[in-house]
Amino acid sequence: MIDSNLKSLYQWGNSTYHHNLSSKPHSFSYNLQFFAKDGPGGEKTEAPTPKKLTDARKEGQVAKSIELVTAASLIALFYSIKIFIGYIGKGFFETFNLVYGNIDKLAGEDFNTVTATLLLRESILTILKICLPLFAVAFIVTFAVDLVQVKWKVSGKLLQPKFSKINPIKGFSKIFSKEKIMELIKSVLKILVIAYLAYNALKDYSTTLLKLYEIDLEQAIVLVGSIVIDLGLNISMAFLIIGLADYFYQKIKFKRDMMMTKQEIKDEYKQTEGDPQIKSRIKSKMREASQRRMMQRLPEADVVITNPTHFAAAIKYDKDAADAPVLLAKGADFLAERIKTVARENKIEIVENKPLARMLYYNVEIGNEIPPELYQMTAEVLAYVYSLKGGSHT
The missing domain is CATH 3.40.1690.10 (secretion proteins EscU)
Structure with a gap:
């Protein structure tokens, strides 16, 4: 009796199975989000949350253009040279006179280690006095440009050693990354700009440079200094344009990198606010206790x-x-x-x-x-x- 029931049940199940196959094909549902380009959780379509931006800031991840800092520093440097040219020239002449005014001591029998040390120390101090205003202006401008870009936030995360940074596989993959290609384009563009501006400047001053041997040393130094300052300012202005373009690119890139998937937002919410299911159970328990x-x-x-x-x-x-x-x-x-x-x-x-x-x-x-x-x-x-x-x- 049991065997006959099992047999009839089997026949019913088998006929039902074949009927379903003939009437409608089976369909299987997949969560395609987990096969998406950006990995588990789907594509990064959501704007970054304040918490993610804050965490990224703590890790030292900000939208910052090094090119803009370099351009601003160069402009400040060459304008400082132009402003302090008289002071700088006077200082170099004093150093020149100091060294060559003691030629007889250097060549005489009185020359010893003490004399050489004193002369070297005095020369270094004079050169530092000359360069100090330039270094101070460059530092202030660099600090100010960084402050404008990323505001004030000190983070030592970038200084901490990470073994992932010395991973050869990751390092090799970064060589052909989009960021490295962009850096290569910027480097080539800078070289082309420098070469073009230098060629035009030297071509314009070609006749003047040929007369250097006909003028005295002081005039020659002034002429060469003027050419270098003008060329440096032109190159710095070109770098400023590149830096501004790079800054806007870094802003767009940072915003794109900070985008989140829906799953990441859910996970973050669970971390900060707690699992909704757990919170619901806690509320339910509290409600039950209150009712009791x-x-x-x-x-x-x-x-x-x-x-x-x-x-x-x-x-x-x-x-x-x-x-x-x-x-x-x-x-x-x-x-x-x-x-x-x-x-x-x-x-x-x-x-x-x-x-x-x-x-x-x-x-x-x-x-x-x-x-x-x-x-x-x-x-x-x-x-x-x-x-x-x-x-x-x-």
């Missing part, structure tokens, strides 16, 4: 006011403990039925008053006194209950 405490106090109530089916509110009035009646319990639908059941079990009067029940449910929290606006309606209900019990409350 509420139901434990329910037998103390003087009356339960109902809607009659949707709402129930239990109140108690103890003139020695409170100035007004207190709401001990309230509930809707299923919880309202439980309140009424417990009230019947404890012989608590149940009074139907639709407006009062609704107002108590929506406007009064459990454990709070009822507001003065509801005094009159509540007093009427309590008076009715006390009359039924044959007692009195004043």
Whole structure:
């Protein structure tokens, strides 16, 4: 009997299977998000959250153009040379005179280690005095341009050693990355700009340069210095254009790199706000605990006011403990039925008053006194209950 039942069940299942195959092909659903280009979670289509931007800032990841910093530093340097050219020239002449004015000492018998040290130290100090204004201006401008680009945020994350940086496979892959190709284009462009500007400058000054041997040393230095400063400023201005273009490119690239997938946003929310399912369970447990405490106090109530089916509110009035009646319990639908059941079990009067029940449910929290606006309606209900019990409350 059992074998025949199994056989008939098998035949039914087999016929049903073939019928399904002939009537409609089977389809399998795949979550294609996990096969997307950008890996698990799908494509990066969502704007970065403030937390991700903050974390990236802490890691030292910012939209910053080195080219813009270089261009601003060069402009500041050459303009400083142009401004302090008199001071610089005077300093170099003093150094020149210092060294060559002591030629006789250097060649004489009095020359020794002490003399050489003093002469070298004095020469270095003079050169440092000459270069100090230039270095100071370059540093201030570099700092200011960095501050404008990325604001003030000190991070030592980039200085920390990372073994991933010395990974040869990753290093080899970076050689052919889009970023490296962009860096190569910028380098070639800078070389072409320098070559073009230098060629034009030297071509314009070609006739003047041929006369260098006809003028004295001081004039020659002034002429060469003027050519170098003009050429440097032209190159710096060209670099500034490249730097501004690179800065906007870095901003776009940074925004693209910071984009997030929907899955990443969900994971971040779980990390910061907690898992929604866990939070929901916690709230559910807290709600259950609150309801248990509420139901434990329910037998103390003087009356339960109902809607009659949707709402129930239990109140108690103890003139020695409170100035007004207190709401001990309230509930809707299923919880309202439980309140009424417990009230019947404890012989608590149940009074139907639709407006009062609704107002108590929506406007009064459990454990709070009822507001003065509801005094009159509540007093009427309590008076009715006390009359039924044959007692009195004043």
